[in-house]
Amino acid sequence: MNRRSLFKLIGSVAGSAVMYQAMSELGHAGESGYTGPLALSGNPKGASVLILGAGLAGMCAAFELRNAGYEVQVLEYNDRPGGRNWSLYGGDTYTEMGGFTQKVEFAEGLYLNPGPWRMPYHHRALLDYCKRLKVTLEPFTQVNYAAYMHSSTAFGGKPQTYRAVHADFNGHVAELLAKAANQNHLDQAVSREDREILVEAMRGWGALDRNYEYKKGLLTSERRGYVSDPGGGLTSEPTPSEPLALHELMQSRLWRSIAAGHIYEFQNTIFQPVGGMGMIGRAFGRELGNLIRYNAKVTEITQDETGVTVAYQDTKTGGPAKTAQAAWCICTIPASILSQIPMTVGAPMKNAIDALYYDSAIKVGLQFKRRFWEQDESIYGGITFTDLPNAMIGYPSTGYFNEGPGVLLGAYTFGANSFQYAAMPPDERVRKTVEYGSQIHPQYATEFQHGVAVAWHRVPWTLGCAGHWTEELRARHFNDLCAIDGRIVLAGEHASRLPAWQEGAILSSLDAVRRLHERVLAA
Amino acid sequence: MRPRLDWVFALIGVVGLWVVLARAPHAQEIYAGGYKQQSGEDIYHGICQGCHMPDAKGAIGAGAYPALARDSRLVAAIYPLTVVLNGQRAMPPFGADLSDDQVANVINYVRTHFGNHYKDAVTPAAVKAARR
Numbered sequence: 172m173n174r175r176s177l178f179k180l181i182g183s184v185a186g187s188a189v190m191y192q193a194m195s196e197l198g199h200a201g202e203s204g205y206t207g208p209l210a211l212s213g214n215p216k217g218a219s220v221l222i223l224g225a226g227l228a229g230m231c232a233a234f235e236l237r238n239a240g241y242e243v244q245v246l247e248y249n250d251r252p253g254g255r256n257w258s259l260y261g262g263d264t265y266t267e268m269g270g271f272t273q274k275v276e277f278a279e280g281l282y283l284n285p286g287p288w289r290m291p292y293h294h295r296a297l298l299d300y301c302k303r304l305k306v307t308l309e310p311f312t313q314v315n316y317a318a319y320m321h322s323s324t325a326f327g328g329k330p331q332t333y334r335a336v337h338a339d340f341n342g343h344v345a346e347l348l349a350k351a352a353n354q355n356h357l358d359q360a361v362s363r364e365d366r367e368i369l370v371e372a373m374r375g376w377g378a379l380d381r382n383y384e385y386k387k388g389l390l391t392s393e394r395r396g397y398v399s400d401p402g403g404g405l406t407s408e409p410t411p412s413e414p415l416a417l418h419e420l421m422q423s424r425l426w427r428s429i430a431a432g433h434i435y436e437f438q439n440t441i442f443q444p445v446g447g448m449g450m451i452g453r454a455f456g457r458e459l460g461n462l463i464r465y466n467a468k469v470t471e472i473t474q475d476e477t478g479v480t481v482a483y484q485d486t487k488t489g490g491p492a493k494t495a496q497a498a499w500c501i502c503t504i505p506a507s508i509l510s511q512i513p514m515t516v517g518a519p520m521k522n523a524i525d526a527l528y529y530d531s532a533i534k535v536g537l538q539f540k541r542r543f544w545e546q547d548e549s550i551y552g553g554i555t556f557t558d559l560p561n562a563m564i565g566y567p568s569t570g571y572f573n574e575g576p577g578v579l580l581g582a583y584t585f586g587a588n589s590f591q592y593a594a595m596p597p598d599e600r601v602r603k604t605v606e607y608g609s610q611i612h613p614q615y616a617t618e619f620q621h622g623v624a625v626a627w628h629r630v631p632w633t634l635g636c637a638g639h640w641t642e643e644l645r646a647r648h649f650n651d652l653c654a655i656d657g658r659i660v661l662a663g664e665h666a667s668r669l670p671a672w673q674e675g676a677i678l679s680s681l682d683a684v685r686r687l688h689e690r691v692l693a694a
Numbered sequence: 695m696r697p698r699l700d701w702v703f704a705l706i707g708v709v710g711l712w713v714v715l716a717r718a719p720h721a722q723e724i725y726a727g728g729y730k731q732q733s734g735e736d737i738y739h740g741i742c743q744g745c746h747m748p749d750a751k752g753a754i755g756a757g758a759y760p761a762l763a764r765d766s767r768l769v770a771a772i773y774p775l776t777v778v779l780n781g782q783r784a785m786p787p788f789g790a791d792l793s794d795d796q797v798a799n800v801i802n803y804v805r806t807h808f809g810n811h812y813k814d815a816v817t818p819a820a821v822k823a824a825r826r
Contacts, residue, residue: 248756268745268753468756507784508757528786560724587791591724593744603724628744631755634784 205296208303209681211239213692218242220687221479221495223472224503225463226254227673228663228680230455231300232501233462235684245459246467246483246495248632252459253452254503255286255633256673259536259623260447267629273597276538276621280570281578282447283536285625286636287673288565288580289313292440294674296681297451301444304454311443312568314432315553321611322558325423326415330555330611335415336425338378338394342385343417345377353383387413428556436672443568451673464495469504472514474658499691501683503663503676505529506652507634516656523648527665529635531589533626535561535582535604539618541575542567547614559607560588576620581608585636593626600624638665653682660687720748729791734803737796741788742804750808757784763808771816774801775824789825794818 220236222229225247237243247254259265261277277283289311290297301308316337319330349370351357361369370383378394379385388411392398398410420426431437444450456463470492471482479500482492502509506527514521544550544566552568565580581604584592592600601622609615627636640649645668653666662676662683669675720739725731731740739748745759746752752761767773778797781787788797798816805812 268755268759269747270753504756510783511757525783528781528784531786558726560726562726587728588724588726590741590744591722591729594739594741595722595724599722626744631753631757634745634755634757634759635786639786 205299205678205681208299209235209684211235211684211688213688215239215241215688215691218499218691219244219478219497220499220501221246221481221497222501222503223469223481224254224663225249225252225452225456225459225465226503226663226676227256227297227451227455228503228666228676229254229501230452230459230463231677231680232503232662232684233459234455235681236688237459237462239688242497243462244495244497245463246469246481247463247465248468248486250465250487251452252456252463253449255636256448256452257286258282258284258447258449259625265623265625266631267597267626268631268634269629271597271629273623275623277536277578277623278538278576280446281538281576282449283534283578283580283623283625284443284448285534285536285627285630287448287671288443289437290442290673291436291438292442293435294672296677297674298442300455300677301442301451304451304458306450306454307445308442309445309569311441312552312566313437313439313441313554315550315566317548317550318553318564318566319555319557319611320425320428321555322423322425323610324558325419325425328610330557331415331423331425332396333429333553335395335412336420337429338391339385339415339420340426340429342377342379342391342394342414343420345373345379346383346385349373349377349379349383385414387411424558431554431556445569467493469512472500472502472512472516472659474500474515479658498658499687500659501680501687502659502661503680505633505635505663506638506665508632509661514659516659519651520654520656520659520661523652524661526644526648527638527640527652529627529633530585530637530639530671531593531626531628532585532636533582533589533592533600533624534580535600535622535624536578537581537601537604537608537615537619538576538578538621539615540620541618542570542573542577543614543618544579544612545571545577548612555611557607557611559610560584560592561604561607562588564608564611581605581622582624589626590628592624593628597624597626600626637671640665640670653679655686655690729796732796732799734799734801737792737800738803738807742800745785750804762804763810765808765810768805768810768812771801771805771812771814771820772824774804775816775821779821779825794821794825797821 219242222233222245225245229245233243233245259275260282261275263275266272316334318333320333320336321330352366352370377385378391392411396412398412401409466485466487467483468486469481469483473480478496478498481495484492506524507529510525550566551571552566555564561582562584601624605615605619660683662680664670664675667675667679722740731737746762750763752759779789795818798818798821801816
């Protein structure tokens, strides 16, 4: 009998509380990998759970607990489900902190995902919920060899294709390495036998010629692109392109963005929901219906031996504070907000909440009369990287070959750039973003129509984009943040090791639900 | 005719300038990769007002950004100094990204504007000493 079937047997005979204990003792419960839908066995006998926040973490918890027989209610600050799972469409109005209001005027079917916009293939829990909730997915293109790497100070400010930078960087490095190996400079590091293999590998990897040189020709143009492509008939002869010189390429720092697409989360295949990321939140919201009370601003959270009481204001109707009560509470309110809400929890959880500030991020969506990036530059999806303050231009991974209009992501940046962006009024952020992008795509000047800018430190219900963890903070506070305090447990991306990812929110929620369920059955 | 036209142009210019100034009272730049603003005024309006707002009156949503206008907590300079350097709850730390001069300048600006009248200026040396 293997361990998995042993756990199954223990679970079916003795109940999941015992199974959890057995798993813990065998060191298995710490695994966070998603293996399939949550199976909450045992009867909670109608125990009640109050869930704070109708983002993915909150709604996932509500969905699972309701299905397991709990009495569930959800309080949500916004007038819609989803939280940071959010898309802005034409006709929407968004008011940020300070009262700055933007009317979204995107054409029908176009949108901006101010928050998450991509879901890697290994975020299994999130993808499984999409499947179960019938949210249709399509591929999201991260790496596009036709998109640009741009430095305002290199190559006369002229953007270079990822294709060329990638090929030339690999080619030059391969040539250097092959040369060093052939001149016996690597003898300390590689055996004579491996050296030959290495040199051979460098030739293939870098597109080196038979003299181990990376230089202009059809061989290298097959990687970096041609001046004119091979064709048919009498005009078929291709013109090879000239590689960027090693020195200029190094100095340009364009190589800094080559590895972006090599990161686990950004490797193929990546998905996005058809119609905008917010489709997931909407699907959860539809599923939960009137279990969610919207426009509810939580003002106080108290607990005693018998249950949890939450005071809240109805932000639409006003009036005196209302209260909601339940035996248990799953709180998914971001730490940045929660640290300001009076709450009866012990010092360890309170200190953990107070320790977490939220990172800055900004996204700017720009609508253009036509999809010039496709029509003029053959860029279909993917991301351009620049050293200008907007940092990225994201091309839509959907609606290819439509005439237009089209919406692209004109800016996606963090840290200092983002804090400065947030300090501007929204229309100024848009104006700046158009100014930056014009240096890469001159078409901006004549094709721009309308923009929307979401600065996450101005978002009234998060005060930032995601919890900022450092290794030191994690060591000191993470377990205290996640541990059940009396009748309250926290969940959300901030209570995960996948910060800022929707998968983190879901996994954290499933983990909290599982532990709470054990506690309820044991009580 | 000509002088009148000049007057009209001049008037348009003045009105235009007034409109520009009224719309954006503080010219803002985004410096890629780091804060290059030096004066307290430029730092406040280039960074801090993102949360504390252009009039320093703060803002309220599901949570709140505290007002810095007429703020009695600013009476002891060490308080804003500590918060700017190290952060506090939702307030991110800026100690790693701002120089001693920049931190001193912005604290001195806020403590002498927006209805605050604290005359004891913070020195860059005091900022340096407060870094932990």
